[in-house]
Amino acid sequence: MRPAAGPVHAVVDVSFTAPDGHILGLLGPNGAGKTTSLRMLAGLIEPDGGRMAVDGIDVKRDPRGAIARMGVLSDARGLYPRLTARENIVYFGRLQGMTRDAAEARAAELARVLDLTRLLDRRTDGFSQGERMKTALARALVHDPANIVLDEPTNGLDVMATRALRETLHHLCSPEGGGKCIVFSTHIMQEVERLCDSVVIVSHGRTVASGTVDELLASTLETDFEEAFVALAYPGEAAP
Numbered sequence: 001m002r003p004a005a006g007p008v009h010a011v012v013d014v015s016f017t018a019p020d021g022h023i024l025g026l027l028g029p030n031g032a033g034k035t036t037s038l039r040m041l042a043g044l045i046e047p048d049g050g051r052m053a054v055d056g057i058d059v060k061r062d063p064r065g066a067i068a069r070m071g072v073l074s075d076a077r078g079l080y081p082r083l084t085a086r087e088n089i090v091y092f093g094r095l096q097g098m099t100r101d102a103a104e105a106r107a108a109e110l111a112r113v114l115d116l117t118r119l120l121d122r123r124t125d126g127f128s129q130g131e132r133m134k135t136a137l138a139r140a141l142v143h144d145p146a147n148i149v150l151d152e153p154t155n156g157l158d159v160m161a162t163r164a165l166r167e168t169l170h171h172l173c174s175p176e177g178g179g180k181c182i183v184f185s186t187h188i189m190q191e192v193e194r195l196c197d198s199v200v201i202v203s204h205g206r207t208v209a210s211g212t213v214d215e216l217l218a219s220t221l222e223t224d225f226e227e228a229f230v231a232l233a234y235p236g237e238a239a240p
Contacts, residue, residue: 010036012205021179025192028202029233034185038151042072054147071140073150081125085135089142096143110138130161150184189226203233
């Protein structure tokens with residue numbers, strides 16, 4: 001007989017701060033605790049310790065207040081396939097307490113920003129990955145949140161859809177786009193180099209490094225960011 005497995009501590013000591021007008025990348029190997037951290041931040045999993053705050057609102061004490069300040073795009077985008085893109089977006093606006101007229105107006109505005117207008121009145125069943133991503137992002141932004149949380153948003157996207165998402169995120173964190181705070185996880189080093197103002201690297205449920213791309217390169221004496229990531233995420237181990 002094998003001995004019973006002990007408890008798994010997915011997140012032990014992950015810590016980061018992201019200001020407004022800033023894009024923070026959360027990096028780490030598979031199983032490092034990235035998605036669990038973001039799900040706790042979004043109020044989907046209750047932590048058994050530590051503290052998380054969104055604009056000063058404690059996520060554990062006031063999850064509704066914190067969630068109202070966030071737009072969350074999870075890896076499983078979960079659109080309702082029998083609803084149109086517009087209906088998906090407006091429905092989530094209504095869940096956030098918006099009037100129907102306000103949600104309809106916001107859906108039209110986001111469709112223009114995300115180049116989604118021609119798809120608004122089509123059912124999402126049969127959408128491409130890029131079309132689903134745009135719709136899910138519009139849904140997350142419908143209530144104009146100050147903070148945006150994205151879990152591997154470029155998964156399955158082609159080059160053009162990835163470029164469009166990158167441009168949208170740059171716009172959203174700019175003064176013209178509202179100076180949003182954006183936190184996202186990814187495995188794609190090029191996206192980190194092109195998008196992120198700062199980076200947090202997580203390994204075995206702990207923060208092992210943080211800083212700008214240039215700072216992390218300097219700390220590892222590397223010139224290639226992927227090599228710097230491997231050195232920091234797998235200390236003392238052979239490169240995978």
